[in-house]
Amino acid sequence: RELLMRIKHRAIVDVYDWGHGEHFRYIVTEYFPSGSLELRIRNLMTVKDSVDIFVQIAGALVAIHSAGLCHRDLKPANVMMRQDGRIVVIDFGLAKRVVGGKHLTNAGEVRGSPYYISPEQAEGSPVDQRSDLYSLGVMFYEMLTGQRPFRGSTVIGIIQSHRNDPIPTLAPELHRFQRLIDGLLAKDPNERFPSAATALSELARMKV
Secondary structure, eight states: OHHHHHOOOTTBOOEEEEEEOSSOEEEEEOOOTTOBHHHHHHTOOOHHHHHHHHHHHHHHHHHHHHTTEEOOOOOGGGEEEOTTSOEEEOOOTTOEEOBTTBBOOOTTOOOSOTTTOOHHHHTTOOBOHHHHHHHHHHHHHHHHHSSOSSOOSSHHHHHHHHHHSOOOOOOGGGGGGHHHHHHHHOSSGGGSOSSHHHHHHHHHTSOO
16 A cells, blocks of 8 residues: 555545554545446446546556556446546555566455456466456446446356457447457457557557
């Protein structure tokens, strides 16, 4: 948390204080009366707003990853909305410092939200910033379409969908984003964009 407090970015939550009692821990952050991106997605979003929020989240990831952290739990419920429409990434409870380019999750340990978890994180394999990019890709697809790209009736079913199901094809009116989605949701991290900055550069080349 001390490292997080040193990251100053308008799209990353401001942490004012933290501590613990005998049976609890607490953290003090700014308040977000406008709710989360999860609620915003339920009300459907325009393409313009989806792209705008994608850019903001990717910008936050540039700062997070530059500080040597991997968020590991990026999802709409952890992206809050300020009253001016700007977003803030919160909940760094699963965030880990990436050492030697990777952070190793304990064998058999699945941490993160099933709908947004990367295949390698679900398997307990080493993860780096590209795992966060996968989560961003899931969110961007959901913002654009109102649907999650990978689903299942159980947690295991959802994880298997991430691992085995093909990347969905966007509708014709959204096809210009397919290359971006493909570069974020590749099953193999080596086939994804190497960084959030690269993903932003790809978006900048599009006519959106």
